[in-house]
Amino acid sequence: MEAPRTPDHFPQLEHLGDAAPHVERILEIIQHIDLFEDFDRNEIEHLASYMICFRAPAGTEIIREGDPGDFMLLLIEGGVEIMKKDTTGVQARVGVAGAGKTLGEMSLIDGEPRFASCLATSELVFAVLDREHLTRLIAEEPGIGVKILMELLMLLNQRLRSVSKQLMQCLEKRQPRIS
Protein backbone atom coordinates (compact mmCIF):
# COMPACT_ATOMS: atom_id res chain seq x y z
CA MET A 1 0.00 0.00 0.00
CA GLU A 2 1.26 3.46 -0.86
CA ALA A 3 1.64 6.06 1.87
CA PRO A 4 -1.10 8.70 1.98
CA ARG A 5 -0.46 11.68 -0.35
CA THR A 6 1.78 14.22 1.30
CA PRO A 7 1.32 18.00 0.92
CA ASP A 8 4.00 17.73 -1.78
CA HIS A 9 1.58 15.66 -3.84
CA PHE A 10 2.58 12.68 -5.96
CA PRO A 11 6.27 12.24 -5.09
CA GLN A 12 6.21 9.09 -7.24
CA LEU A 13 5.13 10.88 -10.43
CA GLU A 14 7.00 12.88 -13.03
CA HIS A 15 6.78 16.52 -12.02
CA LEU A 16 6.32 18.93 -14.94
CA GLY A 17 6.65 22.30 -13.14
CA ASP A 18 3.91 24.88 -13.03
CA ALA A 19 1.04 24.88 -15.52
CA ALA A 20 2.30 27.91 -17.49
CA PRO A 21 3.63 25.81 -20.43
CA HIS A 22 0.17 24.24 -20.69
CA VAL A 23 -1.74 27.50 -21.07
CA GLU A 24 -2.13 26.91 -24.85
CA ARG A 25 -3.57 23.45 -24.25
CA ILE A 26 -5.81 24.79 -21.44
CA LEU A 27 -7.10 27.51 -23.78
CA GLU A 28 -7.60 24.84 -26.47
CA ILE A 29 -9.82 22.70 -24.23
CA ILE A 30 -11.28 25.63 -22.31
CA GLN A 31 -14.71 25.32 -23.83
CA HIS A 32 -14.91 21.97 -22.04
CA ILE A 33 -13.67 23.32 -18.69
CA ASP A 34 -16.79 24.34 -16.80
CA LEU A 35 -14.61 25.85 -14.11
CA PHE A 36 -12.78 28.29 -16.37
CA GLU A 37 -15.40 29.23 -18.92
CA ASP A 38 -15.50 32.88 -17.84
CA PHE A 39 -11.72 33.33 -17.63
CA ASP A 40 -9.75 35.27 -20.24
CA ARG A 41 -6.28 34.35 -21.46
CA ASN A 42 -4.53 36.67 -19.02
CA GLU A 43 -6.44 35.20 -16.07
CA ILE A 44 -5.71 31.63 -17.18
CA GLU A 45 -2.01 32.53 -17.37
CA HIS A 46 -2.07 33.91 -13.84
CA LEU A 47 -3.98 30.92 -12.56
CA ALA A 48 -1.64 28.47 -14.31
CA SER A 49 1.31 29.90 -12.38
CA TYR A 50 -0.39 28.72 -9.15
CA MET A 51 -0.85 25.15 -10.41
CA ILE A 52 1.71 22.33 -10.56
CA CYS A 53 1.69 19.74 -13.36
CA PHE A 54 2.36 16.02 -13.31
CA ARG A 55 2.44 13.16 -15.79
CA ALA A 56 1.08 9.75 -14.73
CA PRO A 57 1.13 6.43 -16.61
CA ALA A 58 -2.09 4.55 -17.39
CA GLY A 59 -3.21 2.53 -14.37
CA THR A 60 -2.15 5.12 -11.76
CA GLU A 61 -4.65 5.71 -9.00
CA ILE A 62 -4.30 9.50 -8.84
CA ILE A 63 -6.95 9.91 -6.13
CA ARG A 64 -7.83 7.19 -3.65
CA GLU A 65 -11.18 7.10 -1.79
CA GLY A 66 -10.68 7.76 1.92
CA ASP A 67 -7.21 9.32 1.52
CA PRO A 68 -6.58 12.76 2.94
CA GLY A 69 -6.23 15.51 0.33
CA ASP A 70 -6.66 19.25 0.02
CA PHE A 71 -6.21 19.73 -3.70
CA MET A 72 -8.11 19.41 -6.95
CA LEU A 73 -6.85 18.28 -10.34
CA LEU A 74 -7.45 19.62 -13.80
CA LEU A 75 -7.08 16.89 -16.45
CA ILE A 76 -5.08 18.30 -19.37
CA GLU A 77 -4.48 15.04 -21.28
CA GLY A 78 -5.93 11.54 -20.85
CA GLY A 79 -8.89 10.07 -19.00
CA VAL A 80 -9.87 8.48 -15.68
CA GLU A 81 -12.47 6.14 -14.31
CA ILE A 82 -14.18 7.29 -11.11
CA MET A 83 -14.59 4.37 -8.68
CA LYS A 84 -16.57 4.26 -5.44
CA LYS A 85 -16.86 1.51 -2.82
CA ASP A 86 -20.29 0.38 -1.70
CA THR A 87 -21.04 -0.23 2.00
CA THR A 88 -19.64 -3.77 1.68
CA GLY A 89 -16.33 -2.40 0.32
CA VAL A 90 -16.87 -3.57 -3.26
CA GLN A 91 -15.65 -0.97 -5.77
CA ALA A 92 -17.73 -0.06 -8.80
CA ARG A 93 -17.31 2.48 -11.60
CA VAL A 94 -19.57 5.48 -11.03
CA GLY A 95 -18.27 7.69 -13.84
CA VAL A 96 -15.54 8.69 -16.25
CA ALA A 97 -13.78 12.01 -16.87
CA GLY A 98 -11.54 13.32 -19.63
CA ALA A 99 -9.44 16.35 -20.58
CA GLY A 100 -10.92 19.58 -19.27
CA LYS A 101 -12.62 18.02 -16.27
CA THR A 102 -11.73 18.84 -12.69
CA LEU A 103 -11.51 16.20 -9.95
CA GLY A 104 -11.34 16.41 -6.18
CA GLU A 105 -12.90 19.85 -5.62
CA MET A 106 -14.73 18.65 -2.48
CA SER A 107 -11.50 17.84 -0.62
CA LEU A 108 -9.88 21.07 -1.86
CA ILE A 109 -12.69 22.92 -0.11
CA ASP A 110 -13.11 21.00 3.14
CA GLY A 111 -9.91 18.95 3.48
CA GLU A 112 -12.05 15.87 4.25
CA PRO A 113 -11.16 12.39 2.90
CA ARG A 114 -11.66 11.70 -0.80
CA PHE A 115 -15.20 10.63 -1.70
CA ALA A 116 -14.17 8.39 -4.61
CA SER A 117 -11.07 7.05 -6.40
CA CYS A 118 -9.79 8.12 -9.83
CA LEU A 119 -7.90 5.60 -11.91
CA ALA A 120 -5.99 6.66 -15.06
CA THR A 121 -7.29 4.75 -18.11
CA SER A 122 -4.54 6.30 -20.29
CA GLU A 123 -1.41 8.37 -19.73
CA LEU A 124 -2.38 11.58 -17.94
CA VAL A 125 -1.09 15.12 -17.76
CA PHE A 126 -2.82 17.03 -15.00
CA ALA A 127 -2.46 20.28 -13.06
CA VAL A 128 -2.93 20.47 -9.28
CA LEU A 129 -4.43 23.41 -7.39
CA ASP A 130 -4.11 22.95 -3.64
CA ARG A 131 -5.58 24.86 -0.72
CA GLU A 132 -2.31 26.67 0.00
CA HIS A 133 -2.01 27.98 -3.57
CA LEU A 134 -5.72 28.85 -3.71
CA THR A 135 -5.33 30.88 -0.48
CA ARG A 136 -2.26 32.65 -1.93
CA LEU A 137 -4.10 33.29 -5.20
CA ILE A 138 -7.03 34.88 -3.31
CA ALA A 139 -4.64 37.09 -1.30
CA GLU A 140 -2.41 38.07 -4.23
CA GLU A 141 -4.95 38.25 -7.06
CA PRO A 142 -8.32 38.84 -5.37
CA GLY A 143 -10.10 39.44 -8.69
CA ILE A 144 -9.07 36.01 -10.03
CA GLY A 145 -9.58 34.50 -6.55
CA VAL A 146 -13.20 35.65 -6.38
CA LYS A 147 -13.77 34.39 -9.92
CA ILE A 148 -12.50 30.90 -9.15
CA LEU A 149 -14.55 30.76 -5.93
CA MET A 150 -17.65 31.76 -7.92
CA GLU A 151 -16.90 29.11 -10.53
CA LEU A 152 -16.38 26.46 -7.85
CA LEU A 153 -19.70 27.53 -6.30
CA MET A 154 -21.46 27.18 -9.66
CA LEU A 155 -19.90 23.76 -10.21
CA LEU A 156 -20.80 22.37 -6.77
CA ASN A 157 -24.23 23.93 -6.96
CA GLN A 158 -24.95 22.31 -10.32
CA ARG A 159 -23.77 18.98 -8.96
CA LEU A 160 -25.84 19.40 -5.78
CA ARG A 161 -28.99 20.06 -7.84
CA SER A 162 -28.29 17.03 -10.01
CA VAL A 163 -27.51 14.64 -7.13
CA SER A 164 -30.49 15.93 -5.09
CA LYS A 165 -32.79 15.28 -8.03
CA GLN A 166 -31.39 11.76 -8.48
CA LEU A 167 -31.83 11.10 -4.75
CA MET A 168 -35.48 12.23 -4.83
CA GLN A 169 -36.13 9.92 -7.80
CA CYS A 170 -34.35 7.02 -6.13
CA LEU A 171 -36.24 7.45 -2.85
CA GLU A 172 -39.49 7.66 -4.78
CA LYS A 173 -38.81 4.40 -6.60
CA ARG A 174 -37.78 2.68 -3.37
CA GLN A 175 -40.82 3.80 -1.42
CA PRO A 176 -43.71 3.92 -3.87
CA ARG A 177 -46.55 6.12 -2.69
CA ILE A 178 -49.58 4.16 -1.48
CA SER A 179 -52.50 5.44 -3.51
Next chain:
Amino acid sequence: MEAPRTPDHFPQLEHLGDAAPHVERILEIIQHIDLFEDFDRNEIEHLASYMICFRAPAGTEIIREGDPGDFMLLLIEGGVEIMKKDTTGVQARVGVAGAGKTLGEMSLIDGEPRFASCLATSELVFAVLDREHLTRLIAEEPGIGVKILMELLMLLNQRLRSVSKQLMQCLEKRQPRIS
Protein backbone atom coordinates in the same frame (compact mmCIF):
# COMPACT_ATOMS: atom_id res chain seq x y z
CA MET B 1 -51.95 31.98 -7.08
CA GLU B 2 -49.46 34.68 -6.16
CA ALA B 3 -47.29 36.32 -8.83
CA PRO B 4 -43.68 35.10 -8.97
CA ARG B 5 -41.35 36.95 -6.58
CA THR B 6 -40.11 40.15 -8.12
CA PRO B 7 -36.54 41.46 -7.70
CA ASP B 8 -38.00 43.63 -4.91
CA HIS B 9 -38.77 40.43 -2.98
CA PHE B 10 -41.92 39.89 -0.92
CA PRO B 11 -43.94 43.04 -1.71
CA GLN B 12 -46.78 41.49 0.32
CA LEU B 13 -44.78 41.20 3.56
CA GLU B 14 -43.89 43.69 6.29
CA HIS B 15 -40.50 45.17 5.38
CA LEU B 16 -38.22 45.73 8.39
CA GLY B 17 -35.33 47.64 6.73
CA ASP B 18 -31.79 46.36 6.61
CA ALA B 19 -30.54 43.69 9.00
CA ALA B 20 -28.44 46.11 11.13
CA PRO B 21 -30.96 46.21 14.03
CA HIS B 22 -30.79 42.40 14.13
CA VAL B 23 -27.03 42.16 14.59
CA GLU B 24 -27.44 41.38 18.32
CA ARG B 25 -29.86 38.57 17.54
CA ILE B 26 -27.63 37.28 14.74
CA LEU B 27 -24.65 37.24 17.13
CA GLU B 28 -26.85 35.46 19.71
CA ILE B 29 -27.72 32.64 17.30
CA ILE B 30 -24.42 32.75 15.44
CA GLN B 31 -23.13 29.50 16.84
CA HIS B 32 -26.01 27.87 14.97
CA ILE B 33 -25.33 29.72 11.71
CA ASP B 34 -22.96 27.49 9.78
CA LEU B 35 -22.57 30.22 7.23
CA PHE B 36 -21.26 32.86 9.61
CA GLU B 37 -19.27 30.85 12.13
CA ASP B 38 -15.97 32.46 11.17
CA PHE B 39 -17.27 36.04 11.08
CA ASP B 40 -16.48 38.55 13.81
CA ARG B 41 -18.89 41.18 15.08
CA ASN B 42 -17.58 43.88 12.77
CA GLU B 43 -17.96 41.64 9.72
CA ILE B 44 -21.50 40.65 10.71
CA GLU B 45 -22.36 44.34 11.04
CA HIS B 46 -21.04 45.06 7.56
CA LEU B 47 -22.81 42.05 6.10
CA ALA B 48 -26.09 42.97 7.84
CA SER B 49 -26.11 46.30 6.05
CA TYR B 50 -26.33 44.40 2.73
CA MET B 51 -29.33 42.31 3.85
CA ILE B 52 -33.01 43.33 3.97
CA CYS B 53 -35.35 42.03 6.68
CA PHE B 54 -38.97 40.96 6.52
CA ARG B 55 -41.61 39.63 8.90
CA ALA B 56 -44.01 36.91 7.69
CA PRO B 57 -47.04 35.39 9.45
CA ALA B 58 -47.25 31.64 10.08
CA GLY B 59 -48.49 29.84 6.98
CA THR B 60 -46.63 32.06 4.49
CA GLU B 61 -44.92 30.22 1.66
CA ILE B 62 -41.71 32.24 1.65
CA ILE B 63 -40.10 30.17 -1.11
CA ARG B 64 -42.08 28.24 -3.71
CA GLU B 65 -40.62 25.31 -5.65
CA GLY B 66 -40.15 26.18 -9.32
CA ASP B 67 -40.35 29.97 -8.78
CA PRO B 68 -37.53 32.15 -10.07
CA GLY B 69 -35.29 33.60 -7.36
CA ASP B 70 -31.78 34.90 -6.94
CA PHE B 71 -31.62 35.35 -3.19
CA MET B 72 -31.11 33.38 -0.01
CA LEU B 73 -32.76 33.88 3.38
CA LEU B 74 -31.35 33.80 6.88
CA LEU B 75 -33.99 32.80 9.43
CA ILE B 76 -33.70 35.10 12.45
CA GLU B 77 -36.90 34.09 14.27
CA GLY B 78 -39.35 31.23 13.71
CA GLY B 79 -39.31 28.00 11.72
CA VAL B 80 -40.22 26.55 8.32
CA GLU B 81 -41.12 23.21 6.79
CA ILE B 82 -39.26 22.34 3.59
CA MET B 83 -41.62 20.75 1.06
CA LYS B 84 -40.77 19.07 -2.24
CA LYS B 85 -43.04 17.68 -4.96
CA ASP B 86 -42.44 14.13 -6.22
CA THR B 87 -42.59 13.34 -9.95
CA THR B 88 -46.39 12.96 -9.72
CA GLY B 89 -46.70 16.47 -8.22
CA VAL B 90 -47.55 15.33 -4.68
CA GLN B 91 -45.85 17.51 -2.06
CA ALA B 92 -44.13 15.94 0.96
CA ARG B 93 -42.12 17.36 3.83
CA VAL B 94 -38.42 16.72 3.31
CA GLY B 95 -37.06 18.76 6.23
CA VAL B 96 -37.48 21.56 8.74
CA ALA B 97 -35.32 24.60 9.51
CA GLY B 98 -35.22 27.08 12.39
CA ALA B 99 -33.48 30.28 13.49
CA GLY B 100 -29.90 30.48 12.25
CA LYS B 101 -30.50 28.36 9.14
CA THR B 102 -30.11 29.68 5.63
CA LEU B 103 -32.49 28.78 2.80
CA GLY B 104 -32.30 29.19 -0.96
CA GLU B 105 -28.52 29.36 -1.44
CA MET B 106 -28.70 27.30 -4.65
CA SER B 107 -30.85 29.89 -6.46
CA LEU B 108 -28.73 32.75 -5.08
CA ILE B 109 -25.78 31.13 -6.84
CA ASP B 110 -27.25 30.02 -10.15
CA GLY B 111 -30.50 31.97 -10.48
CA GLU B 112 -32.27 28.71 -11.41
CA PRO B 113 -35.79 27.88 -10.15
CA ARG B 114 -36.26 26.98 -6.49
CA PHE B 115 -35.63 23.30 -5.74
CA ALA B 116 -38.15 23.09 -2.86
CA SER B 117 -40.77 25.19 -1.05
CA CYS B 118 -40.47 26.68 2.45
CA LEU B 119 -43.63 27.15 4.51
CA ALA B 120 -43.59 29.19 7.74
CA THR B 121 -44.75 27.05 10.69
CA SER B 122 -44.64 30.12 13.00
CA GLU B 123 -44.22 33.87 12.59
CA LEU B 124 -40.89 34.54 10.90
CA VAL B 125 -38.31 37.28 10.85
CA PHE B 126 -35.77 36.72 8.11
CA ALA B 127 -33.01 38.57 6.28
CA VAL B 128 -32.56 38.40 2.50
CA LEU B 129 -29.22 38.46 0.67
CA ASP B 130 -29.70 38.70 -3.09
CA ARG B 131 -27.27 38.36 -5.97
CA GLU B 132 -27.12 42.12 -6.54
CA HIS B 133 -26.15 42.84 -2.92
CA LEU B 134 -23.71 39.92 -2.84
CA THR B 135 -22.02 41.31 -5.98
CA ARG B 136 -21.85 44.77 -4.40
CA LEU B 137 -20.51 43.30 -1.16
CA ILE B 138 -17.73 41.49 -3.08
CA ALA B 139 -16.81 44.70 -4.95
CA GLU B 140 -16.98 47.02 -1.93
CA GLU B 141 -15.72 44.73 0.85
CA PRO B 142 -13.66 42.04 -0.90
CA GLY B 143 -12.39 40.58 2.40
CA ILE B 144 -15.94 39.91 3.63
CA GLY B 145 -16.99 38.92 0.10
CA VAL B 146 -14.33 36.20 -0.14
CA LYS B 147 -15.28 34.98 3.34
CA ILE B 148 -18.95 34.58 2.49
CA LEU B 149 -18.07 32.81 -0.79
CA MET B 150 -15.81 30.42 1.15
CA GLU B 151 -18.57 29.78 3.70
CA LEU B 152 -21.11 29.16 0.93
CA LEU B 153 -18.64 26.73 -0.65
CA MET B 154 -18.22 24.88 2.66
CA LEU B 155 -21.99 24.71 3.11
CA LEU B 156 -22.75 23.41 -0.40
CA ASN B 157 -19.82 21.04 -0.23
CA GLN B 158 -21.02 19.55 3.05
CA ARG B 159 -24.49 19.15 1.59
CA LEU B 160 -23.11 17.60 -1.62
CA ARG B 161 -21.15 15.02 0.40
CA SER B 162 -24.22 14.19 2.47
CA VAL B 163 -26.63 13.93 -0.49
CA SER B 164 -24.09 11.93 -2.54
CA LYS B 165 -23.70 9.46 0.33
CA GLN B 166 -27.47 9.11 0.66
CA LEU B 167 -27.77 8.57 -3.10
CA MET B 168 -25.11 5.82 -3.05
CA GLN B 169 -26.95 4.08 -0.20
CA CYS B 170 -30.30 4.42 -1.93
CA LEU B 171 -28.97 3.04 -5.23
CA GLU B 172 -27.36 0.16 -3.36
CA LYS B 173 -30.65 -0.78 -1.67
CA ARG B 174 -32.53 -0.51 -4.95
CA GLN B 175 -30.11 -2.65 -6.93
CA PRO B 176 -28.79 -5.30 -4.54
CA ARG B 177 -25.52 -6.79 -5.68
CA ILE B 178 -25.83 -10.33 -7.01
CA SER B 179 -23.46 -12.38 -4.89
